[in-house]
Amino acid sequence: MPDIQALCEKHNIAVQAGLPMSRMTSFRIGGLAEWLVFPQTAGELQALLRFCAEGHQKPLVFGNGSNLLVKDSGIDGVVISTERLTGIKILPEHRVYCEAGRKLSDLCLFAQENGLAGLEFAYGIPGTAGGAAFMNAGAYGGEMKDVLHGVSYLTGEGEIRALSASELKLGYRRSVFMENGGTVLGLTLQLRPGGPEEILADMREILRRRKDKQPLEYPSAGSVFRRPEGHFASELIERCGLKGRQVGGAQVSEKHAGFIINRGGARAADVRALIALVQTVVESRTGILLEPEIRFV
Secondary structure (H helix, E strand, O other): OOHHHHHHHHHOOEEEEEEEHHHOOOOOOOOEEEEEEEOOOHHHHHHHHHHHHHOOOOOEEEOOOOOEEOOOOOEEEEEEEOOOOOOEEEEOOOEEEEEOOOEHHHHHHHHHHOOEEOOHHHOOOOOEHHHHHHHOOEEOOEEHHHOEEEEEEEOOOOOEEEEEHHHOOOEOOEOOHHHHOOEEEEEEEEOEEOOHHHHHHHHHHHHHHHHHHOOOOOOEEEEOEOOOOOOOHHHHHHHOOOOOOEEOOEEEOOOOOOEEEEOOOOOHHHHHHHHHHHHHHHHHHHOOOOOEOOEEO
16 A cells, blocks of 8 residues: 555655554564555554555454554554554543553553552553553552543544543443444543552552563463453463463463563564463363454464
């Protein structure tokens, strides 16, 4: 799609051709993106989505790449990174507005510094605010649905829309955006007053627990599987003796069986094969089919 260059020149949007997606994902895996674009404003993102809609192409839009497994052959067409959409501001009534590309941990620190509590659970989740809303991210007893007041988003045709919290259909790692194909533009959070020092202490404790339990020293995409009802995926995997199982450079973490890590040089094909192996063994021994939580692109 050579015309994407002309569009980006017209709107002064940063674009790169043939950039390895392994540089853009927390797994450090993935082939070349044909066109990787970095909008800095809502208007630029809107122009890109309209361009793709007119060309009957659906672009891949992503944030921090922390929940993606990109195929080894790469991605044809347009890939849009929201990492430069990072605006943030305080609103009345203890609310915060944040653009989609802001890192979730930065958002947590912004709230803490301004004496706003409620986001402590999200500290250390390696994603963006937009991705957290899209997935209804959660940990340590909290979820985004506990703090989301509303979300602005772009339709596939580039039209700006807004939804209130009650319209977001938030469930376990689910939101309405998985149904309507919308691209999160920004989110408004309803927080509550708190002491900055107390909030920071809670955030540090949550981060300590993450480091103790999760293999943060290796590239990964976080928890690979959704939590089956009444069970924990990591416990099922460990019970089936799969901790440490390896395919190529991909390994079921010996520290936390819910993670698949890149031990070095792992390919997307290795991860997919290991996921399939885990699913087959766990289902054959427990009757439970584990459903992946990560996105395959």
